[in-house]
Amino acid sequence: MKRNQNYVRYITFLAAFGALAYLSAAFLKIPMIAFLKYEPKDVILILGGMVFGPIFAIILSVIVPFFELITTSSTGIIGFVMNVIAAICFVLPPVIAYSKKKKTKNLIIGLIVGIIMLTISMLLWNYLLAPIFFGYPRSQVVGMLIPIILPFNLIKGGLNSLFVLILYKPIVKALMKSNILRKSDFNMINNESKWTNYAIIALIIITIILLVMSYFKLI
Numbered sequence: 001m002k003r004n005q006n007y008v009r010y011i012t013f014l015a016a017f018g019a020l021a022y023l024s025a026a027f028l029k030i031p032m033i034a035f036l037k038y039e040p041k042d043v044i045l046i047l048g049g050m051v052f053g054p055i056f057a058i059i060l061s062v063i064v065p066f067f068e069l070i071t072t073s074s075t076g077i078i079g080f081v082m083n084v085i086a087a088i089c090f091v092l093p094p095v096i097a098y099s100k101k102k103k104t105k106n107l108i109i110g111l112i113v114g115i116i117m118l119t120i121s122m123l124l125w126n127y128l129l130a131p132i133f134f135g136y137p138r139s140q141v142v143g144m145l146i147p148i149i150l151p152f153n154l155i156k157g158g159l160n161s162l163f164v165l166i167l168y169k170p171i172v173k174a175l176m177k178s179n180i181l182r183k184s185d186f187n188m189i190n191n192e193s194k195w196t197n198y199a200i201i202a203l204i205i206i207t208i209i210l211l212v213m214s215y216f217k218l219i
Contacts (some may be wrong), residue, residue: 014059014169026071078129091114127142
């Protein structure tokens with residue numbers, strides 16, 4: 001019975017964090033560089049993952065972009081794919097680092113790694129996917145990588161990291177004090193590291209396959 005109650009609470013928090021992340025993505029977009037817009041969705045994904053674990057963050061990293069795809073997105077399937085990749089690459093490092101040892105130092109290191117992974121992955125995946133979905137010549141995409149894609153993701157990752165560092169402790173303390181959040185809620189999914197590893201391996205395999213296909217001009 002207790003286990004069922006825990007899973008009900010897990011799903012309830014999943015829905016709550018997902019709704020907040022979706023609303024932030026839909027209504028808090030700020031134009032930044034060229035056609036790219038900043039939104040603080042990843043802050044909510046990281047905060048949720050820090051409490052409930054990496055699987056929680058991975059689920060939200062897929063569900064929230066999916067709801068964006070079927071409601072507000074103007075970039076179609078390419079926007080969905082890129083959103084999922086960007087979220088997972090940025091969100092997982094700080095969540096995993098913090099779940100190993102709940103220290104601010106670990107969180108900061110994880111956030112720095114997340115910014116690096118976000119930036120590299122967006123350079124790589126824009127190079128791979130933009131010509132396929134938008135029909136741009138790859139040379140045109142390459143011309144956008146350094147002046148547009150690189151600084152945007154560095155700034156976006158830096159801002160979101162700053163917000164995470166500012167907001168995490170006050171929000172968790174407030175939720176604990178009001179009894180909305182309980183100690184038993186933290187990292188309640190068993191074998192999380194195994195499932196997290198599967199998700200990372202899958203992303204790496206897909207990336208390698210696309211790189212090989214690109215090298216042999218199959219895409």
